[in-house]
Amino acid sequence: MRIFAVGDIHGCAEALERLLGILPLDLERDLLVFLGDYIDRGPSPRRVVEMVKELRERYPERVIPLCGNHEWMFKRYLKGIETEVFLYNGGESTLRDYYTEGRLEIPPEHLSFLEGLPLYFETEEFFFVHAGIRPERALSAQVEEDLLWIREAFYYYPGRLPKTIVFGHTPFPDVLLLDDRIGIDTGCVYGGKLTAIELPARKIYQVECPRRWP
Template sequence: MKTVDFKNARGPDKLRVYAIGDVHGRLDLLQEMHRLIQLQNQKSPPFDWVVVHLGDYVDRGLQSRGVIDFLIDGQRKNHRILALAGNHDVGFLDFLNTGDTYGLFARYGGRQTALSYGVNIDFNNDLSIASGREALKEAVPTAHWDFVRRLPRSMIFGDFFFCHAGIRPGVELDHQNPEDLIWIRSEFLDDMRRYSKVIVHGHTPATEVEIRPNRVNLDTGAYASGRLSAIMIDGPNKSFLEATV
């Protein structure tokens, strides 16, 4: 199998690719990142461009509803706005469908997501969880259900494979388990092998963008750090953007 490393990896010809890390309800940072991308495109206009969002739009931050509205509106206006599924986005739907009191949504920031839809859920109270789930199902617009349901798990552009969490080492990219693509951590993060594509991912917060020969981690913990990170890939050239407010 032919492998590639970050230094030598190239984006597609005549297409500038941006990828943005985990947002987690920070609409302010997402809006600022899109402003920075627009400025970059005005400063040095590309032949064409796309923006790939790497998932985890909800939970923890206070504006999950606003983030999804922003992405839906962006996709409606421009086919270049792309979005992948994160485990928190899938966990949001799982809670709406099952009401799991021990799932990701209930344990890690779902209360903030519910509040963004005007629903207050006490996840330490079974009655509040049950009634809150029903209220949240009513409050979430159909467009939001459809948006999250339809999120793909991965995309490829040039020498780069984009997903939320990472890949299962030793498995061909077109045979990856969809659950690994949104959940995997140590088996992937600790693997030093080069793959057929450089993996661009988020999911595991780091204090800075992590650049390895085989992967790039763009999750800089935006909801807590106030720093949202992105990569710009333009042919052989790679650079990074950071949004702060």
């Protein structure tokens, strides 16, 4: 079985369409994992949510969209919690995309999609997560804050991790490809590339983002 993982999209629906178009994906047999951050900053967050949601509905056993820190912030914004944090981190593009006739209108099926996103997906060899893990803590004991937000303490960790961790969240100039950690956020929304990786072959697929977004 092949697994394809896709890095942070951030509203870049055009790039996602082109990336999915070049993947040799057979969703009758393969798995497709999205590492979160579908929304914010880019021009079409609503369209990205719709695309990923539709894929999961068509292939519920084969498409696994994970939660990113931006989905986490958006859900808190909708509850009135730390709204300024969401706005500071590019949330205005998401609000703009969901405004209709001066009102914020989020379809119930989009809310249900966001509420149902898991924090990680695990196989015998790989651990897929948005940001990373806290090293020297058992995978079964990881906490939400680290899974969604951790950076240097994870990817600079000098020791060996229990599984190969496949993550996004931190944009790199190119794919971080180590024995036990693979970072595939290559800064699409910042004018970089949108990246997918095929596992276990570790084959990289990328498309250029048409422009840099705020």
